Amino acid sequence: MISIDIMTLFPEVLEAVLSASIIGRARKKNILDIKTHQIRDYAKDKHKRVDDKPYGGGKGMVMKPEPIYDCFKDICKFRGARPKLIYMSPKGKKLNQDIAKFLTSESNICILCGHYEGVDERVINSIVDDQISIGDYVLTGGEIPALVLIDAVGRMVPGVLPSNVCFEEESHYNDKLEYPQYTHPFKWMGMEVPEVLISGHHKNIEKWKEEQSILETKKYRPDLL
Numbered sequence: 001m002i003s004i005d006i007m008t009l010f011p012e013v014l015e016a017v018l019s020a021s022i023i024g025r026a027r028k029k030n031i032l033d034i035k036t037h038q039i040r041d042y043a044k045d046k047h048k049r050v051d052d053k054p055y056g057g058g059k060g061m062v063m064k065p066e067p068i069y070d071c072f073k074d075i076c077k078f079r080g081a082r083p084k085l086i087y088m089s090p091k092g093k094k095l096n097q098d099i100a101k102f103l104t105s106e107s108n109i110c111i112l113c114g115h116y117e118g119v120d121e122r123v124i125n126s127i128v129d130d131q132i133s134i135g136d137y138v139l140t141g142g143e144i145p146a147l148v149l150i151d152a153v154g155r156m157v158p159g160v161l162p163s164n165v166c167f168e169e170e171s172h173y174n175d176k177l178e179y180p181q182y183t184h185p186f187k188w189m190g191m192e193v194p195e196v197l198i199s200g201h202h203k204n205i206e207k208w209k210e211e212q213s214i215l216e217t218k219k220y221r222p223d224l225l
Helices: 011-018 021-028 065-079 097-103 121-126 143-154 202-220
Strands: 002-008 032-038 084-094 108-113 130-133
Touching (some): 002 011, 002 065, 002 143, 011 021, 032 065, 065 121, 097 143, 130 143
């Protein structure tokens, strides 16, 4: 089992997604232990402020260090160990399947979701272990990137999917794209399912899948080859 803690200002956004579908079922079965933590609960003033104006001027607000640090300390105490802390940031290394696979070996991950103009740099320097980006663009907050990371990692945890084959044959797992998929009906809008897939000849089917996987990769992502 892997435990994932998320520090956020919008736990309700995360819970709505993480309680549904495959990840939601894995949580109910205690295969994935995912908990959200409201950073605002650790604000020290009566207004529960978690942000302030940046030194040196500039637009927007910056998340204050104290609430984040205190929230993380509580998570460490709750888990009985210091988790690997990941900050979802456009400055981070770009998420790929290799990073997701590597993170499945961690027993406890904590994810920090930034907002506004980001978090005070002293937080990054003092407690953040890694920064991860989901692409070369900027979003309004770290919640959506956190969900992407959790889904990519969580689905490879043993027991979440029926078997490892469910993700080992998918795009990017082995540096190739997945082969085309078909279902009923056999004929639709004049297009038929490839005959080999209904032949019952398993060796030929596997050969077709491998060939098609290479062709799809050449067509859509030749940079992977």
